[in-house]
Amino acid sequence: MRSEEKASFLVFLGIFIVYVIYLCPLIYSGDSPLLYTAAFSLGLAHPPGYPLYVVLGKLSTFIPLGSVAYKLNLFSALCGALASVFVFRSVYMLTENVSVSVFSAFFSAFVPLAWVESTKAEVYSLNSLLVILIFYLGLRVLKEGDKRILFLCSFILGIGMGNHHTIGFMLFPLVFAVLVKGRDKKIVLYCLLFFFIGISVYLFSYIRSLRYLSGNVLFAYSDSNTLENFIITFFRKEYGSSMTAIKAPVSNPGRFFLGASNTLKFLLFSNMGFFSLLAVFSVPLLLKKKTKLFFLLTALVSYGVILSAMVFSFAKPEEDELFLLSPYMLPLLYLSAVAVGCGLWYLLKPVKKRLPFVRRPLAIGVVLLPLVFSLPDALKKGDLSNYYLADDFSNNLLESLPPRSILISGSDASYFPVFYKNIIERKKEDVIVLFADKGGILTQVNPSWKYKTLFPDLPEGKLFSRVDETYVNKGRVFIYDIMNLPEKISSYFITVPYIHCYRLFPKEHTPDKRKNAEDFKKAFDMFVYERVLREKANDIFSIEFKMSYFISLSHYAYLLKRQGDISRSQDFYEKSLKLITPQGLVYYMQYLDITGNRDEIQSFIEAIEPYAVRYPEIRLLSTQLKEQFL
16 A cells, blocks of 8 residues: 555544544534434435435444434544545645645644534535545546546536535536546537436435325425426525526626635635635646646636625625535535645745755644644534534423424424434424424424324315314414414414423413413423533524523523512523523514513513623613513
8 A cells, every 4th residue: 555545544534533523422403403314214305305415324324323313423524534535635646745635634624614514414524525526536537537537527426416516516627627638529428428327316306205295205305206396396496496596696797706705704714714825826836737727726716706606695794694605615625725735835845855854844744733723723613522402402392391292393493303303213202293384384204194193184284273273272282483483373372481492372261370380390300401501502503492492491480480489580580691692582572572471571671680780782682672562
């Protein structure tokens, strides 16, 4: 085995081990539980369905280690580590220097965004692996002239579309490679053939949709059982359509500038810091290898300018937008790491020639650079090794519900982890977990005996049937995220917080406050709020979970105050203040508006008054509550 092959294996091993040490131990929030469930059941995730991820994810569930969630998190770690290996091999092909190649691999692995996406279940680390693999194979085509590698690249491009559509931007550098090495029409036709063979992975979506309709698939978020439905799913029309995003920069060329500047500022510089400036020096290094230079530049422009114009072109990006869309741009970080490695070699090469005695210490220093500068930053911004919030949230919610309950969520960020716990880990199987939007109650869940038997009207799109109303009258229907649910809920029912959801009662029925307080007391025995207070995750999904705890704590404090337990009441009010977020306040005020309980509003204002003197944001909240409700 050659020295560079040994080095690449050790690089993979080192990165993978570090990822495993800091891997998210349980379920993560956001779309991760959706992917856990889809992979476990060979079902369909949200549009475009991600058939490649689902199939590969299913293979990872056979690893005899940990829960389904842990195995899928582990799969991301494997993809992230392999992506960095191909960064190593790409840089070595361009520089023939092992230490700089190791630096580039570690550097790509330890930038914060790559770190986070490689330590939880998501499609982005697999997407980046396939992108950088195509890039590496393209370099081999330019170096070796083996046109058959182009067919492999085309196949990977096609099958990669079954994971994430942004891999399609590797078409531009591949076209360049074809023009340089394979202008023969047969080469083009073969490339197209292999591309369509790869993209045929979407037949999986059609087959599994048919199986879902017959009641034989557990989960199908993306319906692809007809050509029309397949097109709607493939082009993500549920989210406004991929075609709209493609057309946007054409109608507004200014988006190219905005996208590129946002990418530089909020992606490259925020993740790579001053190291990103080294990429500029890759140009003079590769001037003698012009085809490889243009191949690299084409890839960088494809993601850094064209894709960024589609998804990253905001005049003033909000934190939520950056959080949700930055992973689309993740392949650019790996490609940039290649350019950074080449730029570093351009600066070091003359030093090594003139001062040969510093070669070994210089090589060691180069390898250690990302470990000293990048790794601590990644751990600070994205350490998920102690992330328990989504797991606590879903366990607490399910365990606190009475037997034979219905939980209806209007927020997929909270629906997915609870659904995963309920269906995959079989927590509280007598609880029905459903999803709803303004059009009514929806469910993408089989088997039919559990849902259609109990709720025969659900397939017809009715919001509440007589069966449902029986559950409401017994106090067993719970709603999470009242802001995104149909108006009928607020019109016909009153809401009372019950741990992290809202308990529904008919409008004419007054809840038994004593019984309600007993429910809370019983549920708080299962309520891990102390760990929630310490949880440092601040992504938008985790903030939503924390918001639910904030409302629960505040309402429980109010109930304790009514019982005369002033000391414990104030303690819970103080705890709730530690969980205040702007989004949480919006939800809380929405809840207060629906309930119209002036006594609860007055109690909360009195409890936070001592803090309003010291903290401007609490003073602002107090003023706003008084103006709006009192």
